[in-house]
Amino acid sequence: MTDNPFMSSKSDAGVSMTVQELQELYHFDAEIIRIWTERESEELLPIQALAIQKHRILEGQDLLVSAPTSSGKTFLAEIAAIHTIFKRRKVIYLLPLKALAEEKYADFSEKYEEFGLNVVISTGDRTEWDTAIERGDFQIAVMVFEKANRLLVRNKNFLDHSGLIIVDEIQMTADFSRGSSLEMLLTSIRYTRDPALQGPGKFSRPHPQLIALSAVISGLNHFDEWLGLDVLLSDSRPVELYEGILRPDGSFTSRACFSKHVRTEQFTPLPDYQQSHSSSPADQREYHDKRLEHYVSCLLSRGEQVLIFRKWKWLTRTSALRLARYLQLPPALEALEALQNMEDSISKAMLLESLRHGVAFHNADLGRGERRIIEEYFKTNASKIRVLCATSTLAMGVNLPVNTVIINDLEKPDPYAEIFQEVPISPSDYKNMSGRAGRLKHRDEGRSIIFSDTAADERILWRHYIEGQFPQLKSLLADSRLLNESLFLTATGLCRSQQDLHEFMKRSYAGTLVWNQEPQAFVRMQHAIEEALSYCIEHELIVRSEGILHVTEIGRICAAQGVSVESFVLLKRFFQHCDPEACDVWEFLFIAVHNRELDDLHFRLAQTAYESGEYWRVLREVHAGSCESLTQYSEALLQSRFEVTRRVKMSLLLLDWIQGKSLHELEVKYGQFYRDKSYSGVIRSLAENVAWILRILQEIAVARGLRSDVVEQLHRLSKMVLFGVEDRAVELAELYVPGLTRGMLMRLAEHGYTREEHVLEADLEELMRVLPREIAFRVQERVYKKYRRTESRRLMDQKLRLELLGYDTKRLSRIYSASNLTEFHEALVQLFQSPQVTLLLQDVGSTSEDWGKDYLLEEERGRTLLRILPPQLHELNEDDCATLFSRGIQYNPTRFLLIGRPDFTEASYRLGQQFAKSYHKEVLLYPAYEICERYVLALEGTADFEL
Numbered sequence: 042m043t044d045n046p047f048m049s050s051k052s053d054a055g056v057s058m059t060v061q062e063l064q065e066l067y068h069f070d071a072e073i074i075r076i077w078t079e080r081e082s083e084e085l086l087p088i089q090a091l092a093i094q095k096h097r098i099l100e101g102q103d104l105l106v107s108a109p110t111s112s113g114k115t116f117l118a119e120i121a122a123i124h125t126i127f128k129r130r131k132v133i134y135l136l137p138l139k140a141l142a143e144e145k146y147a148d149f150s151e152k153y154e155e156f157g158l159n160v161v162i163s164t165g166d167r168t169e170w171d172t173a174i175e176r177g178d179f180q181i182a183v184m185v186f187e188k189a190n191r192l193l194v195r196n197k198n199f200l201d202h203s204g205l206i207i208v209d210e211i212q213m214t215a216d217f218s219r220g221s222s223l224e225m226l227l228t229s230i231r232y233t234r235d236p237a238l239q240g241p242g243k244f245s246r247p248h249p250q251l252i253a254l255s256a257v258i259s260g261l262n263h264f265d266e267w268l269g270l271d272v273l274l275s276d277s278r279p280v281e282l283y284e285g286i287l288r289p290d291g292s293f294t295s296r297a298c299f300s301k302h303v304r305t306e307q308f309t310p311l312p313d314y315q316q317s318h319s320s321s322p323a324d325q326r327e328y329h330d331k332r333l334e335h336y337v338s339c340l341l342s343r344g345e346q347v348l349i350f351r352k353w354k355w356l357t358r359t360s361a362l363r364l365a366r367y368l369q370l371p372p373a374l375e376a377l378e379a380l381q382n383m384e385d386s387i388s389k390a391m392l393l394e395s396l397r398h399g400v401a402f403h404n405a406d407l408g409r410g411e412r413r414i415i416e417e418y419f420k421t422n423a424s425k426i427r428v429l430c431a432t433s434t435l436a437m438g439v440n441l442p443v444n445t446v447i448i449n450d451l452e453k454p455d456p457y458a459e460i461f462q463e464v465p466i467s468p469s470d471y472k473n474m475s476g477r478a479g480r481l482k483h484r485d486e487g488r489s490i491i492f493s494d495t496a497a498d499e500r501i502l503w504r505h506y507i508e509g510q511f512p513q514l515k516s517l518l519a520d521s522r523l524l525n526e527s528l529f530l531t532a533t534g535l536c537r538s539q540q541d542l543h544e545f546m547k548r549s550y551a552g553t554l555v556w557n558q559e560p561q562a563f564v565r566m567q568h569a570i571e572e573a574l575s576y577c578i579e580h581e582l583i584v585r586s587e588g589i590l591h592v593t594e595i596g597r598i599c600a601a602q603g604v605s606v607e608s609f610v611l612l613k614r615f616f617q618h619c620d621p622e623a624c625d626v627w628e629f630l631f632i633a634v635h636n637r638e639l640d641d642l643h644f645r646l647a648q649t650a651y652e653s654g655e656y657w658r659v660l661r662e663v664h665a666g667s668c669e670s671l672t673q674y675s676e677a678l679l680q681s682r683f684e685v686t687r688r689v690k691m692s693l694l695l696l697d698w699i700q701g702k703s704l705h706e707l708e709v710k711y712g713q714f715y716r717d718k719s720y721s722g723v724i725r726s727l728a729e730n731v732a733w734i735l736r737i738l739q740e741i742a743v744a745r746g747l748r749s750d751v752v753e754q755l756h757r758l759s760k761m762v763l764f765g766v767e768d769r770a771v772e773l774a775e776l777y778v779p780g781l782t783r784g785m786l787m788r789l790a791e792h793g794y795t796r797e798e799h800v801l802e803a804d805l806e807e808l809m810r811v812l813p814r815e816i817a818f819r820v821q822e823r824v825y826k827k828y829r830r831t832e833s834r835r836l837m838d839q840k841l842r843l844e845l846l847g848y849d850t851k852r853l854s855r856i857y858s859a860s861n862l863t864e865f866h867e868a869l870v871q872l873f874q875s876p877q878v879t880l881l882l883q884d885v886g887s888t889s890e891d892w893g894k895d896y897l898l899e900e901e902r903g904r905t906l907l908r909i910l911p912p913q914l915h916e917l918n919e920d921d922c923a924t925l926f927s928r929g930i931q932y933n934p935t936r937f938l939l940i941g942r943p944d945f946t947e948a949s950y951r952l953g954q955q956f957a958k959s960y961h962k963e964v965l966l967y968p969a970y971e972i973c974e975r976y977v978l979a980l981e982g983t984a985d986f987e988l
Contacts, residue, residue: 058090059083063120067099073123076152086113088275089120096271098252099124105211105270107255109278109298110476111442114254118207121252122181126158130204132181133249135189137213137223139164140434143409145209146183153181157837163188165603166729166763168736169775172950177202186213186223187603190529193229194601197533200230203249211253212469212514214264214550217456218641220517225526228549231268232535235548256473260513267553280479282487284507286499287336289316293490296507308339317494332492333360333449334367341368341427345444346419349430350474352450354404355717357430358388360449361395361402364428370399373425376418382813383411384782386704386721396426403431406722410779416441433466433474445488446478451502468509518551519562524606527573531583532592532600539590542570580610598740602733608636611678612734616741618674622751626699627664629758630692631671633734634727635678639691642726646687647714656690663696691727698728699761701770701787732763749919749955756951769795776823780816788812800824832857832943835970839977848980853973859912859942866894866909869940869972877979878986882907885932892924893939898988903935905988910941917949917966922956936963938988944968 060083064074085093088108092098098121106114122132134149136142146162153160161170163184174182175196182203184192192199200206208227214220234248251268257276265272277299285295291310296303315335317328333349340347351357373396380396383389388406392415395401401415419426420441429441433453448471452463471491479487491506493499518526523546530536536545546552546566556563574590577583582596592600599609615632624632650656660668675685694711704721712718739755757768764774770786772795792811794800800808801824808817836857840850852872859865873880883897890911898905906929917939925937939953945966957964967988979986 056087056090056094058085058093060085063093067124068127069123070127072156076156077120080152081116086116086279087277088273089113089117092117092273093120096273098250101250103251103268103270104273105253105255105261105265105268106273106275107212107258107261108273108275109257109282110473111280111479112275112278115209118209118252118254121250122205122207123153125205125250126180128204130249131177131179131202132205132207133189133200133203134181134183134207134209135186135226136183136209137186137216137219138434139166139185140409140412141209142183142185143167147413149181149183163192165733167777169947175199186219186226190222190226190229191601191603193226194529194532194597197229197233197535201233201249205250205252206230207252207254209254210256212255212258212512215512215515215517217517221521221526224516224518224550225529227268228545229533229535232545232548255514256469256476257511258514259511262513262515263553264514264550267550278479280486282475282479282489284475284489285491286493286502286507287490288499289494295488308336311335329449329492330360330363333447334364336490337364337428337447338368340445341370346424346426347428347445347447348441348443348477349428349447349449350433351430352433352453354406354432354722355719356450357402357404357432358391358406358719361400361428361430362391364430365395365398365400368398368400368428370427371425372397373399373401373418376401376414376426379414379418380411382780382782382785382816383414384408384704384784387708387719388721390705391719399425400428400430401426403429404722405432405434405726406719408721408725413779419443433470441477443478443487444485445490446475447490448474449492451491451506465505467512468506469512471506471509472511516549516551516554518546518549519555519566521569522573523566523569524573524576527570528577528582528592528596528606529600531577531590532597537590538588539570539574541590542574543567546570577606580606580613582606582609594744595741598737598744602737602740604734604737605637608638608734609737611635611637612737613741614678615671615674616738616745619671621738621742621745622748624751625664625666626758627660627668627692627696628666628671629735629738629755630695630731630762631668631675631688633731633738634688634691634695635675636730636734639727639730642723642730644687644691644723644727645712645715645720646683646690649714650690651683651686656686656693659693660689663693691731694724695728695731695762698724698765699758699767701766701783703784728762728765732759735759735762743955743958746958749952752951752955753948756948766790772796773800773820776820776827778816778819778823781812781820785812785816797824797827832970835973839970839973842977843980846980853976856942856969856973862888862890862893862909862911865912865942865969869909869969870896872972872976875976878976880986880988887928892921895928897932897934898938900988904932905936905938906932906934907938907940907988910939912942914941916946917952919952922952926956926960930960934962936965938965938967940967940969940972942969944970 060074060077060081063069064071088106092104092106096102096104098104106117108114122134125132134145136145142162142164146160149160159180161173161179161182163171163174163182165188170179171192173179174192214224230251251270253270261272281300282298283295283304284298285293287293289310291308293306293308294303311332315331317325337347349360351360377393377396380389380393389411392402392407392411401419403412403415415426415429418424419429451466453466453470455462455464475489478489479485491502493502527542530542530545536542547557556566574583577596578585581593582599584591584593595613599606612632612635615635619628672685672689675688676682679685690711694707697707704724707724708718708720712720735755736759739752739759742752742755757771760771761768764771765783766774766786767790770790773789774786788811794803794811800821805817805821808821812820836853839853843850843853852875855868856872859868870882872878873882881899885895885897888894893908893910896907898907908925929937945968950966953964953966975986978984
C-alpha cells in the first residue's frame with residue numbers, strides 16, 4: 042500500500058507469461074484457454090503477468106489496478122473471474138454506466154454462454170434476473186453501482202455470497218453524479234468485512250476477494266489503505282501514444298506518453314484563404330469545421346482511421362455529415378445493410394446518409410443496437426468506416442481502438458452550475474479521450490490531436506493537457522446532504538441508530554480524508570445526519586423508537602428502488618392527493634413524470650408551443666376525464682405553469698410511445714418547433730425513467746393495499762413504457778432480442794405472436810412472413826435458449842456433482858424429463874421419500890390435470906400445503922390461487938408451497954406475494970430445479986434438505 046510513483050518499463054522487464062501457462066499452473070479448462078487465445082492473445086500483457094505472479098490475484102489477493110486504456114487491466118479481472126467460477130464461487134462485476142454494463146454483459150455472453158457459464162445483468166431497466174441474483178442463481182452478475190446498492194437494501198449480505206467483486210472505473214468516486222453512490226457501496230463492502238461487526242458467536246464466512254480497476258491517477262490519497270488493497274500502478278501501454286498540438290502552419294508537435302520522446306510531424310497546412318480572419322462566432326465555427334475537414338483528409342491519405350470527439354450530440358451528427366460530403370469516401374456497405382432493419386428515426390436517417398460515404402457518428406440518440414453495429418464495423422480489419430464522430434461518453438470503457446484521435450472541443454457543461462455555462466475539460470477528461478488512440482492487436486502507435494491557433498494557446502494547452510497531471514482519488518461524500526445515504530443505511534439494516542450512522546460515515550473514504558481529520562467537519566456531518574433523519578421521519582420513511590431506527594414499508598421501497606428521497610416524497614404526495622384506484626393511463630403517466638431525476642434530461646418545450654397552448658388542447662382531446670385536479674396540484678407543487686406544460690408534453694408523448702408509434706413520427710410531432718428534430722435519445726431516456734417510477738408507484742400501491750388489478754395495471758404500464766409497445770407485445774419485448782424493433786414487435790402481436798409459446802410452436806418460415814429472416818431466427822433461438830438455459834444447465838451441473846460423489850442421478854433425470862402431471866408428481870414424491878430427504882407427505886386426494894396435485898407436509902415449523910403443478914404451467918392466475926386457498930385453508934396450513942417446471946413468470950411471483958399479504962400466509966413458488974438443488978446440497982453434506 043503506497044503512494045509511490047507508477048511502475049516504469051524496467052519494473053515490467055522480465056515479467057512474462059503465456060495464456061497456455063495459465064492452464065498448466067492454475068488448471069484453467071482447455072476450452073477457456075482456446076477462447077482466450079483466439080479472442081485476446083497468446084501472450085499475457087506485462088500488467089496481467091505482474092498481477093498473477095507478484096500480486097497473486099489467482100490466490101485471492103485483493104488488488105487495486107491503476108493503468109491506462111489498452112493496458113490489459115480489464116482482461117486481468119476477467120481471468121480472475123473465470124478462475125473464481127471454477128472454484129464454484131460467484132462473481133459480481135460492477136460498472137458505473139448502463140451502456141458499459143450492457144457491453145460487458147454482451148461480451149461475456151458471447152464468449153462464455155456456449156461454454157455454459159451463467160451470465161446475468163442487472164441495471165435500472167434490466168430487472169429480469171434480479172430474483173436470480175438475490176438467490177444466488179448466477180455465475181457472473183454484471184451490474185451498475187446504483188443497482189448493487191438497491192439489492193443491498195433487499196439483502197444486506199448478497200455481496201458476501203460471492204467469491205469475487207470487481208469494481209471497474211473506481212476513480213468514479215470523484216464523479217459528480219455517481220461518486221457518493223459508489224463510495225456508499227464500497228463502504229458497505231468494507232463495513233461488512235470488519236470482523237468486529239460479526240459479533241461474538243456469529244458465523245464468519247470468508248469475505249469475497251476485491252479487485253478495483255482505475256484509469257491512471259496521480260495519487261492514491263490513502264484509498265488503498267482505506268480499503269485494504271494491494272496496489273499495482275502502471276503508466277505503461279502496450280503501444281505508444283503520442284499526444285500533441287497541431288498548429289495553423291500544419292506542424293504537429295507531440296510527446297510520447299511513456300518514453301517522453303518529443304517529435305514534430307508536418308501536415309499540409311490549411312490553405313490561407315480558408316484560414317479565419319474574422320472574430321465573429323459564425324466565421325470561427327466555419328473555420329473550425331474547414332480545419333477539421335482538411336486535417337481528417339490528410340490523415341486518411343496516410344491510410345489512417347480517425348475518431349473525433351465532439352461535446353454535443355448534434356455536433357457529432359453535423360460533423361459526420363459535413364465530413365461525409367467533403368471526403369466522398371466509399372460506402373460502408375456492411376454497416377448500411379445491418380442498420381436497414383433498425384427502427385426509423387431522424388438520427389438513423391442521418392447515420393445512413395453519412396455511412397454512404399464511409400463516415401459514422403456515435404451518440405445517445407442512437408439505440409443500443411445501432412451503437413453496437415457502428416462499434417462492430419468500425420473496429421473490423423479494413424473497416425469501411427474510416428471516420429467516427431462521437432461524444433465523450435464513448436471515451437469511458439467502450440473499446441474502439443483507432444490510429445488517431447482528434448479532440449475538437451476542449452469545453453464541457455459545468456455540472457455544478459445552476460444555469461448553463463461551459464468550463465474547460467479536465468486533464469483526466471482529456472486523457473480518457475486521447476487514450477483511445479493506438480491499436481493493440483496491430484501494434485500501431487496512437488496519435489492524439491488538439492488544435493491551437495496562437496502561441497499562447499499552444500503553451501497553455503501543452504501545459505494543461507499534454508503535461509497535465511492525472512487527478513488523485515478523492516471523495517465527494519463529504520459534500521452530500523446525507524439524506525439518501527441515511528435512508529439507505531437504515532433500510533439495509535447496516536445502521537440501527539444515529540450513532541451507527543456516525544460510525545459508518547467515519548469508516549467511509551470521506552471519513553478517512555475529512556471527517557476523522559477535521560473536528561468541525563465531523564460536527565457538520567452529525568448535523569447533516571440529524572437533519573436527514575428528521576426529514577425522513579417527518580415524511581414517514583423512518584420511525585425512531587427509544588433511539589432505534591426502523592425503516593417503514595414505504596421507506597424501504599424508496600431505498601430499494603434507488604430513487605431520491607425528495608422525488609419519492611413528491612410521488613407520495615401525488616398518490617395521497619388523487620385516488621389511484623380511479624386513475625387512468627394518462628394520469629399515472631402524468632404523476633410519474635414528477636421526479637427530480639428528470640431534471641437532467643433536458644426535455645425541451647419551445648416557448649412558442651407553451652404560449653400557443655397546443656399541448657393543453659391535445660390533452661383535452663385525448664383525455665376524456667377532467668385533468669384539472671392533477672394539473673392544478675402539479676402547478677401548486679412546481680410553482681411554474683411552464684414546467685407543468687412540459688410535463689403534459691412528456692405524458693402525451695408517452696401515450697403515443699406505448700401505442701408503438703415510430704420514433705421518427707414522435708420526433709417530427711414533438712420536435713416541430715426545433716430545427717434539430719433528432720430527439721430519440723431523450724425519448725428513450727424519458728421512457729426508462731418513467732418505467733422505473735411506475736414500478737415504484739406499483740410498490741407503493743402494494744404497500745397501501747390497493748386492489749390487485751391496480752397493482753397489475755401499474756406493472757403492465759411500466760413494461761409498456763419501458764419497451765414502447767402495447768401490452769400484448771410486452772412478453773416478446775422482454776426477450777431483448779438484438780435487432781427486434783418496436784415496429785417488429787407490434788407486427789408480431791398483430792399476427793397473433795404475443796407469447797413465447799407462440800414462437801416455440803411456430804415454424805421459422807411462418808415467422809419469416811412477419812420478420813426479416815435473421816431476426817426471425819434470433820427470436821426463435823432466444824426463446825429456445827431461455828427454456829434450455831435454466832433447466833439444462835442445472836441438470837448438467839447437478840448430475841456432474843452427484844456423479845463425482847458416486848450417487849445415482851436417475852431421480853433428477855425423471856424430474857427434468859417429466860412431460861405430464863403424473864410423471865412429474867411421482868418423480869418428486871420419489872425424491873421426497875429418498876433416504877437423504879424422508880419428508881412425511883400426506884396425499885389429500887385432490888388432483889386435476891389443470892391445476893395439479895395436493896399434499897400436506899408436516900414439519901416442526903408447522904403444516905405446509907404442497908401443490909405440484911403440471912409441467913409447463915408457467916403462469917398462475919387469480920383462479921389458480923383462489924382454488925389453492927379454498928381447498929387448502931381447511932387444513933389450516935402455516936404456508937402454501939407450489940412446485941412447477943421449468944419456472945414461473947414474474948407475474949406469478951407477484952400474484953403469490955399479493956395472496957400472501959391478503960391471507961397472512963406465506964406463499965412460496967419453487968421451480969423444480971430449486972428442489973433438485975436442495976437435494977444435491979443435502980447429498981453433498983453442505984445443507985439439510987428443507988422446503
